[in-house]
Amino acid sequence: xxxxxxxxxxxxxxxxxxxxxxxxxxxxxxxxxxxxxxxxxxxxxxxxxxxxxxxxxxxxxxxxxxxxxxxxxxxxxxxxxxxxxxxxxxxxxxxxxxxxxxxxxxxxxxxxxxxxxxxxxxxxxxxxxxxxxxxxxxxxxxxxxxxxxxxxxxxxxxxxxxxxxxxxxxxxxxxxxxxxxxxxxxxxxxxxxxxxxxxxxxxxxxxxxxxxxxxxxxxxxxxxxxxxxxxxxxxxxxxxxxxxxxxxxxxxxxxxxxxxxxxxxxxxxxxxxxxxxxxxxxxxxxxxxxxxxxxxxxxxx
Amino acid sequence: xxxxxxxxxxxxxxxxxxxxxxxxxxxxxxxxxxxxxxxxxxxxxxxxxxxxxxxxxxxxxxxxxxxxxxxxxxxxxxxxxxxxxxxxxxxxxxxxxxxxxxxxxxxxxxxxxxxxxxxxxxxxxxxxxxxxxxxxxxxxxxxxxxxxxxxxxxxxxxxxxxxxxxxxxxxxxxxxxxxxxxxxxxxxxxxxxxxxxxxxxxxxxxxxxxxxxxxxxxxxxxxxxxxxxxxxxx
Numbered sequence: 001x002x003x004x005x006x007x008x009x010x011x012x013x014x015x016x017x018x019x020x021x022x023x024x025x026x027x028x029x030x031x032x033x034x035x036x037x038x039x040x041x042x043x044x045x046x047x048x049x050x051x052x053x054x055x056x057x058x059x060x061x062x063x064x065x066x067x068x069x070x071x072x073x074x075x076x077x078x079x080x081x082x083x084x085x086x087x088x089x090x091x092x093x094x095x096x097x098x099x100x101x102x103x104x105x106x107x108x109x110x111x112x113x114x115x116x117x118x119x120x121x122x123x124x125x126x127x128x129x130x131x132x133x134x135x136x137x138x139x140x141x142x143x144x145x146x147x148x149x150x151x152x153x154x155x156x157x158x159x160x161x162x163x164x165x166x167x168x169x170x171x172x173x174x175x176x177x178x179x180x181x182x183x184x185x186x187x188x189x190x191x192x193x194x195x196x197x198x199x200x201x202x203x204x205x206x207x208x209x210x211x212x213x214x215x216x217x218x219x220x221x222x223x224x225x226x227x228x229x230x231x232x233x234x235x236x237x238x239x240x241x242x243x244x245x246x247x248x249x250x251x252x253x254x255x256x257x258x259x260x261x262x263x264x265x266x267x268x269x270x271x272x273x274x275x276x277x278x279x280x281x282x283x284x285x286x287x288x289x290x291x292x293x294x295x296x297x298x299x300x301x
Numbered sequence: 302x303x304x305x306x307x308x309x310x311x312x313x314x315x316x317x318x319x320x321x322x323x324x325x326x327x328x329x330x331x332x333x334x335x336x337x338x339x340x341x342x343x344x345x346x347x348x349x350x351x352x353x354x355x356x357x358x359x360x361x362x363x364x365x366x367x368x369x370x371x372x373x374x375x376x377x378x379x380x381x382x383x384x385x386x387x388x389x390x391x392x393x394x395x396x397x398x399x400x401x402x403x404x405x406x407x408x409x410x411x412x413x414x415x416x417x418x419x420x421x422x423x424x425x426x427x428x429x430x431x432x433x434x435x436x437x438x439x440x441x442x443x444x445x446x447x448x449x450x451x452x453x454x455x456x457x458x459x460x461x462x463x464x465x466x467x468x469x470x471x472x473x474x475x476x477x478x479x480x481x482x483x484x485x486x487x488x489x490x491x492x493x494x495x496x497x498x499x500x501x502x503x504x505x506x507x508x509x510x511x512x513x514x515x516x517x518x519x520x521x522x523x524x525x526x527x528x529x530x531x532x533x534x535x
Contacts, residue, residue, distance in 0.1 A: 252423055252442075255385060255403065271363050271384060272344030281362060285382055287403055287422050290442065 002163075002176040003029025003128075003149035004256070006237045006244045006267040008296045009142075013278055014264040018043075019140025021277055023132040025266070026147045028273040030128040033149025036162040037131035038123025040172045040239045043142030045118045050077075051096040053103065054089050054113040054121045056159060064088045067107060074102055084135045086159070087113065087122045096169050111160065111197070116170030118143075118241050123162040143298065146239045148174040155200045165206035168213055170241035175202040176269055177254045179232035205230060209238070220293060223247050227291050237267060243297035252290035259283040265296045308335040316341040320348065327352050344384065349377050352394075369396045372413060388415045391432050404441070407434045410451065416505045423460065426453040429470055435505035445472050446482065454501045456510055464518055472518040473498050475510065484524040490517045 005025035009015035018041065026037055046052040055067070064081045071079040071092055081088040092099040096115045103112055114121035122135050128149045132138075148163035155161050164172035179185075182201040185208060190196070194207045208229065212222035223238065223245060235254040238245045246267050248256055259266050259274045261283045268274050271285065288294050311334040313323050323339065327349060337358040342348055346365035349358050353373040360368070363381035373392040382400035391410040398406075401419035408424070410432025417425075417434070423441035426434045431450040439457030446462070448470030458476035465482020471494070472485075481487070490498075490513075498512040 253404070257384075257403075270344060270365055271382065272346075272365055275343040275363070285363065286401065290423070 001032050001151045001153075003032035003269045003273065004174050004176050004235060004237050004267065005029060005147040005269075005273055006145070006239075006246070007277070008144040008243055008265040009263070010261075010265065011263040015143055016141050017138075018142045018145055019137035021264075022140075022145045022147050023137035024276040025268060025273040026128045026132055026137075026149060028276055029147075029149045029269060032269055033151045034127055035152050035157045036123065036125040036150045036159070037128035037148065038121065038150075038162045038164050038174070039135075039137065039145060039147045040114065040164045040174075041120045041122075041140055041142045041145045042118040042170075042239065042241065043120065043140065046091045049095065050091050050093050051099045051115055052089060052091050052117065052120065053099055053115045054087055054119070055103070055107075056087050056111040056113050056123075057109065058086070058159070059109070060086065062086075067103075067110070070106055071102075075099070084122055086124060087135075089120050112166075114164075114166045114170075114172060116241065119166075119170045119172065119239065121164055121166060121172060123148075123164065124159050125157050125162060144239070144244060144296075146172065146174050146237050146244060153178055155198060158198075160198050161200045163202060164239065165200075165203050167206040167209045167238070170239075171209070171213070171219075172239045173202065173206045173209060174237050174239075175205060176235045176256075177233035177249070179205060179230055179234065181231040185229070201232070205234070205236070219245065220295070223293055235269070240297070243295065245296075246288055246294040248288055248290050248292070250291040256288050257285060258288050258294065259285045267294075310334075310336045310338050312338045312340065314340050315343060315345060315348075320345050323348070324350060327354075327356075327358070342381070346384070349375075352377070355394075363400070372396060382419070387417075388413075388432075391415065401438070406436075407432055410434070414504055420457070426451075426470070429453065433501060433504070435501055435507070437505075437507060439476065442479070443482070445470055445485075448472070452497065452501060454498060454505075454515070456507065464520075466524060467518075467520045469520060471497070473501075473515040474518065475515050478516075478518070481518065484521050485518055486521045488517045488519050490515060 075093045077093040079090045163174040179201040182204040186204045209222045234249045235256045236247045261279045339360045342362045342364045344365045348368045350370040352375040355374045358377045360379045365384040367386045369377040370389045372394045375394045378397045380399045383402040385403045386405045388396040389408040391413040393412045395414040397416045402417045402421040405424045406421045407415040408427045411430045415434045417436045420438035421440045425440040425444040427446045429448045429451045433452045435454045442460035445464045447466045449468040452471045454473040459478045461479045462482035464485030495512045
């Protein structure tokens with residue numbers, strides 16, 4: 001069992017309090033996934049030509065200033081990090097490939113959680129309600145966000161095993177369910193040049209989407225391909241720079257609820273995580289059909 | 302002559318009263334008020350489960366999983382949507398949902414009546430054992446899977462694999478059936494079946510649908526016994 005939450009703001013009622021609302025949703029999903037929690041926020045786009053990266057350090061006393069100084073020397077500018085608990089977000093004055101290559105080479109002790117124009121990922125082992133407070137989610141504004149609470153069934157409980165998983169620039173995946181062909185698929189994707197940080201099944205699904213997108217598929221094609229190529233149970237929520245998508249496997253035994261008002265679109269594993277949103281009692285509420293892709297993007301709303 | 306008065310309604314606000322306290326009071330053997338109104342359900346799970354008294358409970362809003370599970374005698378109305386497993390294993394009484402129901406509505410029910418005024422999603426009536434279920438809208442895939450006894454009546458459409466591995470439950474569908482499951486076949490709607498459909502519609506308070514518009518589905522009874530002739534197929 002895990003919990004998923006997605007929130008897409010259509011008005012300042014939600015976008016100005018995005019972190020507060022997503023935090024409330026995650027807290028309601030705490031008992032679906034007490035092992036760890038994670039979020040992806042889409043906000044504050046980096047200037048053209050620059051890249052926003054989210055970094056994780058397992059060292060609680062890590063000196064982020066060293067990274068800042070190195071980035072300033074290598075790429076110029078003033079990359080002052082925004083630090084939240086074990087994570088820091090930098091805006092690097094370089095394209096995503098160069099920024100990530102430099103970070104991997106100079107700071108192998110760090111993990112790159114996400115990269116892109118807008119995305120920020122924070123995730124950590126521990127109780128979701130503690131995570132919400134520790135990462136001060138209530139301060140965060142933004143256009144849309146995804147969250148996850150994890151009850152591990154197939155691999156260890158660590159920061160790296162937590163969701164969301166990055167699936168490329170400004171893309172991420174959260175998952176409720178379990179995949180049964182992930183070991184074979186991981187081998188096949190490794191042959192295609194993909195690399196994996198953990199033995200987690202969801203990371204393979206993320207890697208699959210990344211690979212399909214790299215090969216030229218649209219997000220819709222990649223997700224519809226997952227219905228054929230992934231064996232197992234899943235409700236997926238995928239974050240993009242412009243919105244999010246929801247997909248359930250054809251058997252659809254992992255829950256999902258969608259709801260919409262004039263101010264927001266939300267998805268969650270259970271309605272009680274939506275009930276905390278403003279005006280939820282008057283929302284249109286429905287259950288997404290199996291094997292059917294639902295997409296919200298800013299351009300469409 | 303004594304003046305007959307409406308029984309007082311006991312109002313419970315789940316924003317203020319713990320759910321466990323509500324269910325504990327509903328289970329009290331004596332001194333249970335006849336009428337209850339539950340407000341601010343907020344999608345909580347297991348609201349009004351295990352009631353065994355001839356009382357009426359109105360829940361004002363959306364509920365989570367297993368609402369009204371194991372119901373006996375009570376009439377429980379949900380003025381909203383339901384999560385997974387509404388009225389699962391109902392023994393008697395009735396449960397009425399104004400909105401939609403999620404998966405496994407009425408699962409394993411042995412008696413009583415479940416009415417869903419909206420749609421029910423997948424596995425509606427899975428393993429039902431004698432309860433009756435009336436859905437004003439449509440049902441999702443794998444509905445009436447291994448259904449043993451009772452009736453599932455659907456005024457709209459049914460999803461894939463309706464009645465897979467069905468035993469002796471009777472299925473009535475007015476709209477399209479996406480596909481039938483293993484050993485489920487269409488059967489003739491004879492007069493006694495039309496009468497049964499009429500009775501179900503009446504019990505559910507549906508008066509704008511004609512019994513003759515339904516088609517009947519049930520078990521071909523081909524999976525009941527192991528055929529030695531098929532041993533090589535396994």
